Amino acid sequence: xQVSEALGVAKEVADRTISREKAFINNFFDKDGRTALLLxxxxxxxxSADNEWVKRGSTPHLIVAQTPDQRLSGSAVYFVRTNPKGxxxxxxxxxxxxxxxxxxxxxxxxxxxxxxGVAQSAIRAARARTPPAIVPQLRRLSRRTSSCPC
Numbered sequence: 001x002q003v004s005e006a007l008g009v010a011k012e013v014a015d016r017t018i019s020r021e022k023a024f025i026n027n028f029f030d031k032d033g034r035t036a037l038l039l040x041x042x043x044x045x046x047x048s049a050d051n052e053w054v055k056r057g058s059t060p061h062l063i064v065a066q067t068p069d070q071r072l073s074g075s076a077v078y079f080v081r082t083n084p085k086g087x088x089x090x091x092x093x094x095x096x097x098x099x100x101x102x103x104x105x106x107x108x109x110x111x112x113x114x115x116x117g118v119a120q121s122a123i124r125a126a127r128a129r130t131p132p133a134i135v136p137q138l139r140r141l142s143r144r145t146s147s148c149p150c
Contacts, residue, residue: 031086043075
């Protein structure tokens, strides 16, 4: 999946952001690395002292989510590692599931509910270092769709 195409950003912007966040993203491929990546395309926001989300500017940016407390208000691309042993170029099609979260709040909620089980299984498997039971189902699904759902 091309992040730039999925989120509707210029390829140069995506390349620059990914280069800037290279160390963080590369950790996803390591055996003991993070089990999920989330990239947002939205106007940056921060939590105010009054505990309300406040936009910082008006121009959307491509953001690599590094903490779970970042709110999604635009569109996003997610990558979930299903192989607890890490990822190689030869096995990336089987070891990573990906997709997009776009559209209305209800549509995004449906996407998140579907992704939640996959992500939780992958995280539990990575912690336990055993393959998740959902991997065969994901492989069948990926063969049917032949690419990410974006």
